Amino acid sequence: MSVSTISPQQLFELRQSGQPVELIDVRTPVEYREVHVEFARNVPLDQFDVRKVTEQKASQNDPLYLICxxxxxxxxxxEKLQNAGYSNVMNVExxxxxxxxAGLPVVRGKKAVSLERQVRIAAGTLVVLGTALGAFxxxxxxxxxxxxxxxxxxxGVTDxxxxxxxxxxxxxxxxxxASCSAK
Structure with a gap:
């Protein structure tokens, strides 16, 4: 499935020109709290409900931008939105x-260990533990x-x-x- 993309600079320029820009950040609330685009709304991917996301749009004709x-x-x-028949969506490159x-405005909050690092730590620990218990x-x-x-x-295969x-x-x-959703 082909997903349209937009560069951060293009999206910023659209917003600056007064175009309606609905930006959904699909990262976890902790990742969002650490740093996010100032006008993004947080809807974590594991809680992503196409119906709820599209209901909250100002106009169904306006594009919906997604960022992680x-x-x-x-x-x-x-892809979830496209599978539900909503085609006017773009992923921020x-x-x-x-x-x-790119030096565009962001909101910075409390630092956290990224989810990617947590996965590497947990996977490595489990492999070492399994190997040690297997040997001893x-x-x-x-x-x-x-x-x-x-x-x-x-x-890796399924992303x-x-x-x-x-x-x-x-x-x-x-x-x-406080709620993790913005504007």
């Missing part, structure tokens, strides 16, 4: 990283390392990471207090 950290989750959200690197306790524990390896292969989805729901990855 680097482009992958934004593309997935665009390079995501929030590219927006920030029972060879059956090697299955843990194999399971994690298979999960990483699956994540969907089960471990990231689980980690995103952990308490340390939740934002308490």
């Amino acid at each position: 950290k680097s482009g992958g989750r934004g593309r997935q959200a665009c 390079g995501g929030t990283q590219a927006w920030d690197q 306790v029972s060879p059956y524990w090697l299955g843990l390392s194999a399971f994690v390896g298979a999960g990483l292969v699956f994540a 969907t990471c089960g471990m990231a989805m689980i980690l995103a729901r952990m308490p340390w990855n939740q934002v308490t207090g």
Whole structure:
């Protein structure tokens, strides 16, 4: 499926020209809290409901722009919308990283360990643990390392990471207090 893209600079210029710009940030609330485009609204991908997102649009004819950290989750959200029959969607090329690197305005908040780093830490820990238990306790524990390896292969092939989805729901990855949605 082909997903249309727009550069951060083009989107910024559209917004500056007075065009209506609806930007949905599909990262986790913690990632959003750390840094986000000032006019983005946070709707995490794991909670992304096409009907709710499109209901909240000012006009159904206006395009809907999606952004994430680097482009992958934004593309997935665009595909969800396209599969539901909504074609006027665009993914921001390079995501929030590219927006920030272009020197465009962002809101900065509390720093956090990225979800990607958390996955690498958890996967590495499980592989080391499975290998150590397999060597010193029972060879059956090697299955843990194999399971994690298979999960990483699956994540690479499908661009969907089960471990990231689980980690995103952990308490340390939740934002308490104020709502994470903006404007």
